[in-house]
């Protein structure tokens with residue numbers, strides 16, 4: 019379809035209306051280029067996160083069987099991404115899958131094969147940092163030669179226990195958090211050769227581990243350090259502390275998402291509207307999550323390239339799985355070990 023074709027909103031469904039599905043639903047309901055036609059969650063109480071006029075169902079099949087859906091946002095837990103994505107693609111529906119693409123390489127490969135088979139439908143993986151303006155600027159600066167050859171990289175993302183207390187034990191810090199930065203680091207420095215990671219044995223949020231330190235060794239010879247946790251007490255008012263640094267033979271790029279240009283300390287607590295991709299006011303679509311949703315509409319309707327390929331999403335998953343393996347086995351893990359054992 020040409021960019022000048024008559025305007026027809028992309029008719030969207032969101033399956034999984036938990037923390038991220040709720041945000042997508044609010045964005046898709048508000049954007050002019052999308053129409054939220056149905057929301058779905060196993061848990062009937064999640065109906066409350068949808069606008070009253072949007073239909074709600076508890077079975078994903080009831081979404082797939084509708085004839086007024088163009089695209090499905092898969093916002094269920096990671097181990098459920100595969101079945102829903104494959105079923106939607108086989109019905110010709112476009113799919114925006116939340117990251118990680120899946121929880122295993124076997125599931126990721128099944129999804130990639132389904133996308134190849136059902137080539138009239140688009141499958142993308144929503145790695146949100148690819149749409150975060152600070153990280154986009156950093157990647158563009160490195161690509162433009164500002165840093166020269168990347169030699170040492172570091173990524174640090176500590177978020178609050180509001181997240182950790184819910185997630186700990188259900189997924190892992192590498193699969194849930196580090197994978198965002200792993201994808202960016204791999205985009206900047208290339209393929210990863212080996213991974214070593216350790217986890218703190220102090221787990222305030224649940225079964226844990228809640229805090230992980232890791233290193234990546236790249237094929238290029240560059241190295242990266244990773245520092246991720248979801249432990250900061252929410253009583254501190256700190257939502258997220260996220261940093262990236264790339265040191266090369268010609269220069270350095272830093273991303274520092276805190277402090278932000280706008281900080282508001284009001285009766286409802288602190289708000290950082292310029293950096294939080296979960297918008298303070300979900301009725302005003304903005305931030306990296308909304309940018310990703312809008313870009314998906316352009317990808318579906320006009321073929322705009324998605325900034326990461328399915329192979330990129332799979333590679334980030336493999337690195338995060340290697341971190342988990344390294345934590346358990348307390349040794350460096352070669353990437354070829356992970357690839358050899360699907």
Ligand SMILES: NC(=O)c1ccc[n+]([C@@H]2O[C@H](COP(=O)([O-])OP(=O)(O)OC[C@H]3O[C@@H](n4cnc5c(N)ncnc54)[C@H](O)[C@@H]3O)[C@@H](O)[C@H]2O)c1
Nearest residue numbers: 034035036037038039059060061093094096116117118146
């Ligand atoms: N892009 C980001 O920044 C970001 C942030 C948070 C989470 N995520 C990703 O989003 C996905 C969901 O995470 P979350 O934190 O929103 O989880 P969540 O537990 O808050 O929400 C998942 C929802 O899916 C529902 N669900 C489970 N099985 C279902 C099924 N078969 N059919 C319909 N609904 C079902 C659950 O009831 C729940 O409401 C994960 O892959 C996670 O990694 C991405």
